[in-house]
Amino acid sequence: MTGEAEHDVVVVGAGVAGSLVAKQLTRAGFRVLVIEAGPATAWTFDGYLSHLQTFYTATGKGPESAWPPAAAAPQPDTRDLRAGDGYFVQDGPLKYGSTYTRLQGGSTLHWLGVSLRMLPEDFELRSRYGVGRDWPLDYPSLEPYYRAAEREIGVAADVADQSHLGVEFAAGYDYPMQRIPPSYSDTVLAAAVDGMQVTSGADRVTLKVRSYPAARNSIPRGDYHPVGAVDERPKGQRLARDLGQRCAGNTSCTPICPIQAKYNAGKTLAQADGTKLQVIAQAVASKINVDAVTGEVTGVEYQRYDDPSSPRHTVHLARGRAYVLAAHAIENTKLMLSSGLAGASGTLGRNLMDHPSIYGWGLAKAPVGAYRGPLSTSGIDDLRGGAFRAQHAAFRVDIGNDGWRATTGAPDTAVADAVLTQGLFGADLRAHLTATLPRHVRFSLNVEQLPSMTNRVSIDPRQVDKLGNPRPVINYDIDEYTLAGMAAAKSFYQGVFRRAGIDDRTDQEHAAWFPTVTYQGDMFRYHGMGHFAGTHVMGDDASLSVVDTDQRCWEHRNLFLVGSGSFPTMGTSNPTLTMAALALRTADRLTAELSG
Amino acid sequence: MSVDRLHELLDAAVKLELATIPPYLCALYSIRPGGNEEATLVIRSIVVEEMLHMILSANVLNAIGGRPRVAGKENAPHYPHELPNGIVMDLQPFSAASVEAFLRVENPQHPPETSDSAPATLMGRRTELHRSSARSVSAGPTTIGAFYGEILDELTTVASEIGERALFCGDPARQISGDFYYAGGGAPVAVTDLASARRALAEVVEQGEGEMASPYDEDGDLAHFYRLEQLKYDRSYLRSDTVGTPTGPSVGVDFRAVYPMIPNPREADYADPDLRAASATANRAWIRLLEQTDNAFDGAPSNLIPAVHTMFRLRDAMVVLLANPLPDSDGHHAGPTFEWEPSAPVRARASR
Numbered sequence: 001m002t003g004e005a006e007h008d009v010v011v012v013g014a015g016v017a018g019s020l021v022a023k024q025l026t027r028a029g030f031r032v033l034v035i036e037a038g039p040a041t042a043w044t045f046d047g048y049l050s051h052l053q054t055f056y057t058a059t060g061k062g063p064e065s066a067w068p069p070a071a072a073a074p075q076p077d078t079r080d081l082r083a084g085d086g087y088f089v090q091d092g093p094l095k096y097g098s099t100y101t102r103l104q105g106g107s108t109l110h111w112l113g114v115s116l117r118m119l120p121e122d123f124e125l126r127s128r129y130g131v132g133r134d135w136p137l138d139y140p141s142l143e144p145y146y147r148a149a150e151r152e153i154g155v156a157a158d159v160a161d162q163s164h165l166g167v168e169f170a171a172g173y174d175y176p177m178q179r180i181p182p183s184y185s186d187t188v189l190a191a192a193v194d195g196m197q198v199t200s201g202a203d204r205v206t207l208k209v210r211s212y213p214a215a216r217n218s219i220p221r222g223d224y225h226p227v228g229a230v231d232e233r234p235k236g237q238r239l240a241r242d243l244g245q246r247c248a249g250n251t252s253c254t255p256i257c258p259i260q261a262k263y264n265a266g267k268t269l270a271q272a273d274g275t276k277l278q279v280i281a282q283a284v285a286s287k288i289n290v291d292a293v294t295g296e297v298t299g300v301e302y303q304r305y306d307d308p309s310s311p312r313h314t315v316h317l318a319r320g321r322a323y324v325l326a327a328h329a330i331e332n333t334k335l336m337l338s339s340g341l342a343g344a345s346g347t348l349g350r351n352l353m354d355h356p357s358i359y360g361w362g363l364a365k366a367p368v369g370a371y372r373g374p375l376s377t378s379g380i381d382d383l384r385g386g387a388f389r390a391q392h393a394a395f396r397v398d399i400g401n402d403g404w405r406a407t408t409g410a411p412d413t414a415v416a417d418a419v420l421t422q423g424l425f426g427a428d429l430r431a432h433l434t435a436t437l438p439r440h441v442r443f444s445l446n447v448e449q450l451p452s453m454t455n456r457v458s459i460d461p462r463q464v465d466k467l468g469n470p471r472p473v474i475n476y477d478i479d480e481y482t483l484a485g486m487a488a489a490k491s492f493y494q495g496v497f498r499r500a501g502i503d504d505r506t507d508q509e510h511a512a513w514f515p516t517v518t519y520q521g522d523m524f525r526y527h528g529m530g531h532f533a534g535t536h537v538m539g540d541d542a543s544l545s546v547v548d549t550d551q552r553c554w555e556h557r558n559l560f561l562v563g564s565g566s567f568p569t570m571g572t573s574n575p576t577l578t579m580a581a582l583a584l585r586t587a588d589r590l591t592a593e594l595s596g
Numbered sequence: 597m598s599v600d601r602l603h604e605l606l607d608a609a610v611k612l613e614l615a616t617i618p619p620y621l622c623a624l625y626s627i628r629p630g631g632n633e634e635a636t637l638v639i640r641s642i643v644v645e646e647m648l649h650m651i652l653s654a655n656v657l658n659a660i661g662g663r664p665r666v667a668g669k670e671n672a673p674h675y676p677h678e679l680p681n682g683i684v685m686d687l688q689p690f691s692a693a694s695v696e697a698f699l700r701v702e703n704p705q706h707p708p709e710t711s712d713s714a715p716a717t718l719m720g721r722r723t724e725l726h727r728s729s730a731r732s733v734s735a736g737p738t739t740i741g742a743f744y745g746e747i748l749d750e751l752t753t754v755a756s757e758i759g760e761r762a763l764f765c766g767d768p769a770r771q772i773s774g775d776f777y778y779a780g781g782g783a784p785v786a787v788t789d790l791a792s793a794r795r796a797l798a799e800v801v802e803q804g805e806g807e808m809a810s811p812y813d814e815d816g817d818l819a820h821f822y823r824l825e826q827l828k829y830d831r832s833y834l835r836s837d838t839v840g841t842p843t844g845p846s847v848g849v850d851f852r853a854v855y856p857m858i859p860n861p862r863e864a865d866y867a868d869p870d871l872r873a874a875s876a877t878a879n880r881a882w883i884r885l886l887e888q889t890d891n892a893f894d895g896a897p898s899n900l901i902p903a904v905h906t907m908f909r910l911r912d913a914m915v916v917l918l919a920n921p922l923p924d925s926d927g928h929h930a931g932p933t934f935e936w937e938p939s940a941p942v943r944a945r946a947s948r
Contacts, residue, residue, distance in 0.1 A: 053630075
């Protein structure tokens with residue numbers, strides 16, 4: 001544990017943020033060490049295929065089904081939510097419904113790929129609407145990094161679809177790839193819904209079904225080359241990179257794109273300068289050492305294990321000139337807390353957010369082609385912004401192409417129900433299923449959540465994992481503002497269903513199990529979107545935030561906490577694109593500083 | 597030397613590239629799921645390059661005012677199909693024999709079939725040999741590379757005779773651009789003059805025989821011929837290996853983990869009505885694909901977008917055939933016939 005720093009920068013975590021930082025810094029000539037808690041199985045083509053087999057043979061097809069964790073790097077799992085006996089210590093009052101993956105590649109291995117920019121107003125919630133917090137950054141200052149992020153992760157969309165609610169793009173800019181074609185159900189719904197007006201507070205809002213930006217390969221624009229599968233083998237043998245250069249409409253974006261047409265962070269790490277990069281997988285960062293006088297980080301201890309099924313490990317120290325924690329909002333915080341670096345502001349671990357989401361589902365009058373194509377290709381974004389946000393949460397609507405899969409477990413449960421409760425078989429059973437399944441419609445309404453000091457992750461020395469590292473203790477609640485947003489979202493989808501002639505079959509009692517909340521007599525089942533944010537929020541006042549606009553830790557000047565943990569608020573956009581933009585910004589700052 | 601002659605040569609080039617595709621598809625989809633991963637990757641990678649080569653040749657032909665034709669009985673390929681240099685492409689499953697044939701397509705120096713007779717695995721099912729028009733139109737006995745060389749020479753000569761402008765008189769809107777063909781073995785080149793025509797044809801030749809100069813291309817990737825050799829020997833090339841002798845680990849080739857498709861099948865071979873219906877479905881998809889491609893080459897390139905869907909339909913129909921045993925056929929399975937105009941069944945039962 002002595003000697004000169006071998007690396008310029010030590011990055012903890014090989015997910016999207018860490019991989020982007022590693023790529024940028026190695027390409028700028030710096031030596032980067034990435035330590036990753038989980039195995040690197042998805043990093044080889046054969047390994048990725050083995051995850052595909054794991055998914056095919058899994059009885060449940062949840063988001064984690066393709067990505068089982070190592071014993072030394074446990075992770076939350078949706079299946080554990082009901083019993084409450086998973087990796088998270090759910091300390092209430094409500095259960096926190098989201099999960100993430102501790103593998104090289106991170107949660108991008110099973111994300112859907114939605115890559116929305118945040119709205120300009122999302123950065124100014126406090127000044128504009130008197131709620132939440134303002135960001136220390138505004139949309140125009142982040143816009144160049146949004147463009148860079150869209151190129152880095154390969155986003156397919158058309159600016160013409162996305163220029164609304166104040167979102168502006170640089171002149172002449174368009175996304176690196178054309179939008180993924182809308183599904184048939186999108187077009188059927190658009191024909192019924194486009195132009196419909198709804199009232200939201202004092203506003204009249206005109207609705208439009210919009211294709212959303214997706215990190216899935218499509219028709220490239222200009223000189224952009226879609227990035228195919230990750231295939232890290234000896235030079236000369238990397239053949240699988242030809243694969244996945246276009247989305248083929250497979251229906252399992254989540255949990256696993258079988259051809260890697262969807263972005264995962266391995267694609268970015270594979271583009272790093274390999275001569276400057278060292279990646280150590282199966283290495284759990286366990287302690288950050290700091291100089292007691294200067295506060296500067298002097299090293300990161302990590303526990304290296306050889307056997308993913310065993311907690312046996314050895315302890316090592318990684319040293320660099322600068323340190324970047326990119327291990328996830330929860331894991332970054334956990335590592336800081338367990339290293340005794342809670343800080344003076346009292347905000348570390350607090351302001352934990354998600355997009356608690358509700359489902360609405362129904363039966364269309366005619367077949368809409370359910371259960372085909374990417375899980376979702378369009379949404380309704382019109383209630384993401386507006387003056388009503390002074391009163392209640394905004395929400396975003398995902399239109400599913402996967403029928404009632406998520407809400408009731410159809411088509412399997414639909415077959416079981418037809419046989420067991422309706423007594424159908426043979427030709428009648430076939431007729432019933434072909435008459436109903438293709439008409440299944442599903443909306444997911446993803447509701448904004450504001451930062452709150454009492455929604456938090458903390459640690460408890462009595463609650464540790466097999467390596468003796470703390471498990472995250474989660475305190476979580478959903479406040480009136482978000483509940484009122486859920487109620488607005490419910491009446492919204494009911495109105496849209498009526499307009500489109502969709503028979504509302506939403507049935508909370510018989511739906512797939514998710515935790516519940518009650519608001520004004522209505523029961524809502526909410527599911528997590530995997531959209532963790534907050535925990536180490538950025539600000540321009542060291543007494544109220546953990547990091548500054550560069551994601552640099554106020555109290556440890558060579559330490560950066562990157563990722564959605566830095567978000568003061570999240571609005572309604574999926575956090576990955578914004579997290580990527582912030583990571584690129586931080587990489588720029590680090591490059592300038594280390595060069596100086 | 598004339599423009600007509602160039603039209604004839606380039607038309608043959610388009611048909612030549614097209615004709616290589618069905619044999620590769622038979623090998624690719626005859627591989628049973630869950631094995632032969634390297635073989636699947638290699639063959640897939642080659643077949644998309646053949647598609648790109650067809651597009652590039654069509655772009656050159658369109659650029660000089662021609663009309664590439666791939667639909668219709670007289671334009672669609674028929675099997676078994678003899679390419680220049682005497683290379684016979686059979687419709688057959690992934691096997692040692694198919695790898696040998698692919699090696700010969702990729703490299704004219706690769707030894708030809710050793711005897712006058714076809715491989716035993718074809719069981720005498722190589723009848724009615726159809727000759728590539730590239731054989732009949734070229735000036736003499738030729739290899740694929742030499743055939744393209746002849747085209748390049750002709751282009752240069754005619755351009756100097758009648759002027760580059762006059763030669764490249766095609767409507768630019770007929771070019772297949774990256775908007776309609778992408779992520780398939782490379783990017784198409786829009787051809788408007790002699791320089792872009794050379795670039796387009798150089799891409800075809802480099803991806804084919806041009807690779808022979810070194811096993812590794814400019815990106816450091818092993819060229820297709822050597823990837824096929826890795827399959828032949830079931831050994832991967834190490835950086836230190838000499839050409840022809842890969843000594844690395846196995847690449848997981850298992851010729852038994854393959855649906856044993858009957859070679860060069862005809863729809864008329866399928867007496868079973870279900871199999872015949874499946875074959876008709878596959879041939880309809882194939883014909884549709886050729887029609888869409890033909891239209892794309894005739895001023896409506898956007899036809900290539902729905903053609904992708906047709907390719908999925910063709911694949912699905914092929915897999916149905918390949919997974920089904922053929923009655924009274926020594927354990928062989930059915931397979932796609934790639935017939936434009938399937939003939940009536942020879943074994944149709946007489947009514948009593």
